[in-house]
Amino acid sequence: MASGEKFDCIVVGAGPAGTTCAYTLAKAGLSVVLLERGEKPGSKNVMGGILYSTILNKVIPNFWEEAPVERRIVQKKFSVLSDDSELQLAMRFEDFNKPPYNNTFSVLRGKFDAWYASKAEEAGVMILNEAVVDKVIVENGKAVGVKTRLEDGDLFADTIVIAEGVTSLLAQGLGLREKHIPEHMVTCCKEVIELPKETIEQRFNLDGDEGASLEYFGGSVKGLVGSAFIYTNKDTVSIGVGVSTNDLKNNKLTPNDIIESFKEHPSIKRYIKGGKLLEYSAHMIPEFGYDHLPKLTMDGLIIAGDAAGFVNMNPLYHEGSNLAMASGLAAAETIIEARKNNDFSEKGLAGYRKRLESSFVLKDLKRYKGISNFALKHPEFFKEYPELIIELAQDFFTVSETPKGQSRMNVIKKGLKRVNLLKLAIGMNRARKVMF
Ligand SMILES: Cc1cc2nc3c(=O)[nH]c(=O)nc-3n(C[C@H](O)[C@H](O)[C@H](O)COP(=O)(O)OP(=O)(O)OC[C@H]3O[C@@H](n4cnc5c(N)ncnc54)[C@H](O)[C@@H]3O)c2cc1C
Structure with missing residues (x-):
């Protein structure tokens, strides 16, 4: 590769967003370079570990037959804990044991990302590891390339996709994203x-x-x-x-x-x-939420995945991987369209936001945008209520010679003494609205 080389697209970051975008573009015949700062894809990535894969299954059908997935998730459990006790809701669905396994697999990103990037490489993507991008090169208001720490230095392309994850210094440097706040x-x-x-x-x-x-x-x-x-x-x-x-x-x-x-x-x-x-x-x-998303495009540039804040904040799902892949795919489809029209301006890339608005990515972000605010305003749902519900359950099931009717009444009385019913009803109603 020569310094100053020009590609159809430069993708920064070989996480799920960047690799999905690069893979899709290469499959469509575009020249793509994928720049990853780690020594290999996956080496710098942290994820709890549940890969949601509806998008991946579209990009590489039946991927689980060859991908290094760990286990298919058939059991889901949700618990509240007090200092030493637990109350649990447990589920097991036999249907999740059959393809496509509810599109839910545990993965270790070190293995998974390396495999996914190797598929992109097979499709024709040039992957450069240990390639830190320090800056996006902008000429006359259009992103035209990137400054890297590689010997070959600067690279150029018709479009740049920023998929560098949560810190996203590049998007901040361009003024597209606010500095993150706690x-x-x-x-x-x-x-x-x-x-x-x-x-x-x-x-x-x-x-x-x-x-x-x-x-x-x-x-x-x-x-x-x-x-x-x-x-x-x-x-x-x-x-x-x-x-x-x-x-x-x-x-x-x-x-x-x-x-x-x-x-x-x-x-x-x-x-x-x-x-x-x-x-x-x-x-x-x-967890910016829908109302604090960055500007998603500028002339010649798109932001995808965590860099854009695409994580579903609902604690029932903890879903970032699927949104990252969906936005990577939407970025690729938009770039393919822009290339057909030979228009890489912000206007030519406007299809990106439209695709996301009509998909689960922005629909879910919009749906759950009130969760952060709810959490700030109702700390009792995180401490007081979980502790109380466990205490009441323990009282209810503690074996004694108190007649059952009396012990049930004692539990109700204790609950009523400790909880303001109006506050509870308002809180439950708000919780229902923001989470379900
Ligand atoms: C503890 C934890 C648990 C999570 N659990 C889950 C879960 O169970 N399920 C789920 O769906 N989501 C989960 N998430 C969220 C999920 O990990 C992210 O939403 C997802 O990884 C985002 O993918 P991405 O491609 O946008 O970014 P990333 O996966 O962060 O990839 C960004 C890539 O860019 C590279 N990079 C960064 N800067 C540069 C640069 N300047 N130059 C070149 N390369 C660069 C990085 O090295 C990295 O490889 C979890 C997150 C965390 C932190």
Whole structure:
């Protein structure tokens, strides 16, 4: 490759957004270079580990037959924790054991991203690893290339796709995105813990390649706004916590404090007992919400994936991978269209936003845009209520010689004493509106 070489498209970042875009463009016959700052795709990426794959299954049908997925998720569990107890809703669906496996797989990004990038390379994408992009080159208001730290230096293209993930310094440098503020960020940390395959299957009640996703609220993150998770892989489990950056700052806690106390909880430690820590990583999740999205395009440039804040904030889903891939695909389709019309201006790229608005990406972001605000205004849903509901459940099921009618009445009285019914009704109604 020569310095100053021109491509149809330069994609920055080989995560799910960038690789989907690059792969699709190369399949359509465009010349594409994919620049990744890590030593290989996946080496810098952090994800809890559930890959939602409706888009990937369109891009590479039946991808699971060859992709390094860990387990198909057939069990889903949601729990609230108090300091030492748990209340759980558990689900298992036999249909999720059949293709396309509910498009939900646990993955380890180090393996998965490397495989996905290799498919892009087979399709004709030029992948340059250890290629840090420092700046987008703009001429007369149009993005025309990028400045890299490679020996060959500057590269040029008709369009640039910024898919560099949550920090997105390039988009900030162009003035397309505001500097991130703690209110719009979740700080996470995650560990990968090795356990024998049979131990995982026995502890999580799984058969063969079946997997489980377990999500925890309330005391799992010391009652802060956030949640924790355990996802089963083949012979490891991914365990992590994600907490509002603002809440961490205000409570003078670190993500490490939270994950350590989560791992010590009696309901959790039995899952990871005897395991060996293989990986520890920390990362952020963007939760800008629909009303704080960056400007998604400019002349010659599109922003996709986490760089644009495309993460579904609803804690029931924790979905970023599918939105990243959907936006990468929408970016590629828009660029193919722009090339046909020979118009790479902002107007020529306007189809990008339209595609996203008509897909689940922006529909879901719009639907759940009130979640952050709800969490800020109703901290009782993260601490007070989970603790109370567990206490009441324990009282209800504690065996005694008190007649059942009397003990039921005692539970109701205790609940009524501790909860303002009007506040609860207003909160529940708001929760319903923002989450369902
Ligand atoms: C702890 C945690 C748990 C999560 N759990 C889930 C989950 O279970 N399911 C789910 O769907 N989503 C989850 N997410 C969100 C999900 O990981 C992201 O939404 C998704 O990875 C976004 O993909 P992306 O391609 O936009 O960005 P990324 O995956 O972040 O990829 C960006 C790439 O760009 C590269 N890059 C950055 N800057 C430069 C530069 N200047 N030059 C060159 N390359 C650069 C990076 O090295 C990286 O490879 C989780 C996130 C975290 C942090």
